Amino acid sequence: MADELFPRARTDIGPGAVHLPDWLTPPAQLRLVEACRRWAKPPAGLRLVRTPGGGTMTARQFGLGWHWFPYGYAREAVDGDGAPVKPMPSWLAALGRSAAEAAGFEGEEAYDIALVNFYDADARMGMHRDSDEKSGAPVVSLSLGDTCVFRFGNPRTRTKPYTDIELRSGDLVVFGGPSRLAYHGVPRVLPGTAPPELGLTGRLNITLRVSGLGEDGPGGP
Secondary structure, three states: OOOOOOOOOEEEEEEEEEEEEEOOOOOHHHHHHHHHHOOOOOOOOOOOOOOOOOOOOOEEEEEOOEEEEEEEEOOOEEEEEEEEOOOOHHHHHHHHHHHHHOOOOOOOOOEEEEEEEEOOOOEEEEEEOOOEEEEEEEEEEEEEEEEEEEOOOOOOOOOOOOEEEEEEEEEEEEEEEHOOOOOEEEHHHHHHHOOHHHOOOOOEEEEEOOOOOOOOOHHHH
């Protein structure tokens, strides 16, 4: 917020993990929210994710480029309507690259996955690792809408030590290097905190990744 006594600053939240507050401008946030509204529609749209143990994730999800399911990737919404996944837009892939560079990472990898999670006021995300990719390229995480508490841990255990930070609309988190497989989660969403101009009730999280799977996927070359 512009009237804060102590403006939020770039913060290292782990080795190779960076929080950049207010990285997305308000117009960029609005563009992403409007795009998410289009992408979330069927086919291969927003869905409930069921875990192998029979549970259901409280955050709903859809993917671009690749469809994630517990615990792998496919070109179709194999645990949804079975439709082909929507393509990864080139401008969104470029945004991922720019975000990684802003956090101090360099490389030629092309971001080819976008996983979009929608959190309502009661949604949570347990501590987990983003470990289904074949690439060690950094993960880019963009926040839109309601503020959340983001818990960032370590690669060894779901428990402490971890750090809790607030992620507001427009914030960027990038984690790679020693923290690429760090456990992280969202224990709480703060309802009613989204910028009014977004017209969004809830929180959207866009996570950009490099699959390392090649053109043909897990079974390809």
